[in-house]
Amino acid sequence: MIGLIAAVLTTSAFVPQVLKTWKSKDVEGLSLTMYSVFFVGIVLWLVYGILIESIAVILANVVTAILAFILVFFKLKYKTKK
């Protein structure tokens, strides 16, 4: 049960960041390295979930991977050209 709540929290946590960035277009403070490394890590968790055939791990990481990918996309798109 705790694992499920933890998964829901750590997955849904990225929604407010996606909404904030989408509205503000302010990506200066976001670290591209973080979201890229995080995205790769989440994809590996997804592969891990498939290997151990755990629907919960697969679902949580599919959602997180999409949210992390959106943030990487926003960072590249709204990055002020220096």
Add this chain to the structure above:
Amino acid sequence: MIGLIAAVLTTSAFVPQVLKTWKSKDVEGLSLTMYSVFFVGIVLWLVYGILIESIAVILANVVTAILAFILVFFKLKYKTKK
């Protein structure tokens, strides 16, 4: 093995964000809601790791909890008074 690499990546991913925020003090683009919810979720993963007695889950989430806590602290500390 994949789980270990995934854990290392999703944990270490937060280090570049902590360093970037520490240097730039730019927290405007960071979502306080995200890091607070994420922190609570990570603490629950930590409890989960203790319950299932998994050193890997415990270690990964202790480090991530510390990094997430630092980002919540930075966000509160460097938040421009509006």
